[in-house]
Amino acid sequence: MSRTSYVFTSESVSEGHPDKVSDRISDTIVDLFMAKDPEARVACETLTTTNRVVLAGEIRGKGIWENGAWAPGVEKEIEDAVRAAVKDIGYEQDGFHWKTLTFENHLHGQSADIAVGVDAADGKDEGAGDQGIMFGYASNETPELMPATLAYSHRILKRLAELRHGGEKRLEPDAKSQVSLFYENGVPVRATAIVVSTQHAKGMTQADVAALVKPVVAEVLPEGFITDETVWHINPTGVFEIGGPDGDAGLTGRKIIVDTYGGASPHGGGAFSGKDCTKVDRSAAYAARYLAKNVVASGLADRCTIQLSYAIGVAEPQSVHVDLHGTGKISEEVLERELPAMIGGATPRAIREHLGLNRPIYARTAAYGHFGREPDADGGFSWERTDLTDKLKALA
Structure with a gap:
């Protein structure tokens, strides 16, 4: 018999987390190619590190990659799209800047062995792009029919990002959140712990960051969820000035539980970002x-x-x-x-x-x-x- 009263936790990471920067870039490439050819094939992996972005993977599509080479102008479009994505996230730091980062493109044509198995031909329907x-x-448990722990973790970071994009200069792009809720008879009723780590401007103290973060959490969580017993950890390392790809390398597809159900459901193991939907x-x-x-x-x-x-x-x-x-x-x-x-x-x-x-x-x-x-x-x-x-x- 399953338990009805327990504590469950989910985490989220912001758009400026290095892995999410990589996901954003990979999906930007998917969008670029799908806009050119709705039947394009894309498998784009991205590595981000200190002032560097590297793309690798396999692609195919009309007006994109034809006869073993890039169509005219596409390579420039790819680089421009990557830099625009990084700029939109908000990275203009010495260690990671949309304008000065080194960019490498190692995308190439799709394997013929994969193409022959996936493409529709001779009465055969289009096959799955992989097993x-x-x-x-x-x-x-929430109006959007998602696990509450994950929904609130996402909302905290999304709200912090909205404040940052709206001009809050003390916040930087990289951030993580984690929400632990007590479930009573299967229903979430209160927060037992809140963890938020956010990159911030130089010179800020933990107390300064907490003063920014706690009102956001209170705004996001339902009334009554935060109690005197809720445990808070705001930037528990004490300082978070170096962040993003400068602080830690990022790779496409490393945040699959954040992408899905926060651990409340199984995950098949395959990532989403960077892939066209034949995959x-x-x-x-x-x-x-x-x-x-x-x-x-x-x-x-x-x-x-x-x-x-x-x-x-x-x-x-x-x-x-x-x-x-x-x-x-x-x-x-x-x-x-x-x-x-x-x-x-x-x-x-x-x-x-x-x-x-x-x-x-x-x-x-x-x-x-x-x-x-x-x-x-x-x-x-x-x-x-x-x-x-x-x-x-x-x-x-």
Whole structure:
């Protein structure tokens, strides 16, 4: 029997965290190429370190990489896009500056062996870009149907970033947060611990930083969650002036639990950023979240986890598993049978078409989570729609 009273913790990292800088750059490249060719293939990895950005990976697309070479002007567009992304985050420091950083581009053409397995041809549907397992999750503990610990961790850092972009010069881009909540009868009721580390201007004390951070946390958390017993750790090392890629190297795809469900759900192991949506690491994880969210939004369960699995070059999922965690008002076997059909069989092509994923909508996903966001008018975060609820209710 599962416990109903416990403490659970999730963390988040800001857009200026070195790994998130790398994610943002990789997804900026995805957007650049998708804008040129909606069928582009992109697998872009980014390394960031002291005043240096390095790209590597495989790409393909019309007007991008053709006949074994870059299309005219594309290499300059790539560098310009990278520098603009770093500038937008806010890095103008001696150790990492959008204008002076050294840039290296080692992207090259996609492997023919991968292309032949993935591309549709001779009546064969487009296959999955790789093997793997993907998970989607939803919980009714927050309005966005996300784990509360992660939702609040994201909101703290997003609010600090808004203050910084709005002119708060004492805050710098790199930051991390961590929220521990006590769950009573399965419902979050109070914060037991709050951890926030944020890069700051020179000369600030811990007390100075705390005076900035604590009102933000109080604004974000529900009334009554902070008590006299809440433990605070604000910049617990005492000083955080050197940060970002100058303080620690960053790599694409190292914050996958921050990107998903904060540890409240399993993760398949594949990262999202830098990949076009023929890669089921990304598209099938979005599809699984979409289905799980609609199950919970329809009232058929309080919590839902969905696993999908794929084989490289094969279109159909190898398995579909649904777990309602004992909260379901419908058979899990019924959902396993019916859910894939609601998105065209859950093939890579069907997922991309149903969710409209062949668009330049990915740089915005790189910080503050890929899930629990509002769908955008241009198709961004389409996997957060709840447009299947009527169909699902009819199954009950």
